[in-house]
Amino acid sequence: MSQPAFFRRTYDETMTLMVEARNYLTYSERRERDRLGGMIGLRMSCEAMRVTSRLTQVMAWLMLQRAVQEGEIEVEDALRDECRLSGTEVCLDETFSGDETLPNHLRSLMDRSFRLYVRVARLEEMLVQRVLH
Structure with missing residues (x-):
């Protein structure tokens, strides 16, 4: 079963952002954090973790939706x-x-x-409203 266009675009966008974030965190963030130091360095670390949290939450949700599209899980189960x-x-x-x-x-x-993250939260809410109500 093919994925809807919005899903493919969102998945591709998420994967691209994940790779970009990984590259930034691996190759640049540490040098910048060490250079800036102090509270700014700490804030950078916190915000880098927030970016990572957003992206992993979105990717997990998208993978679950892919499982629904492939018939591996029921949509009602995916919305628990x-x-x-x-x-x-x-x-x-x-x-x-x-x-x-x-x-x-x-x-x-x-x-x-x-x-x-906000866009995917809206998509999820639309699914909840359509399926569970």
Whole structure:
């Protein structure tokens, strides 16, 4: 069964962001954090973890939806509370989104991962409304 276009685009976007975030965190973030040091370095680490949390939550949700599309799991099972997108308290926190002391690349990842997480949360809510109500 082929995936709907919105799913393929969202999956590809998530995978691209995951690879970009991994590359940034592996090759750049540590040097920038060490160079900036202090509270900014700590904030960078926290925001990098937030980006990672958003992306892993979204990818887990997308993989579950793929299992639904492939007939491996029923849609009602995929929408149970324990299978839903989680981590909202952490993932929706934008406290430092406008902090210009953070490196531009990290702020870009923060913004794009936030918008992706919000979009997937809306998709999930639409599914819940359509299927469970």
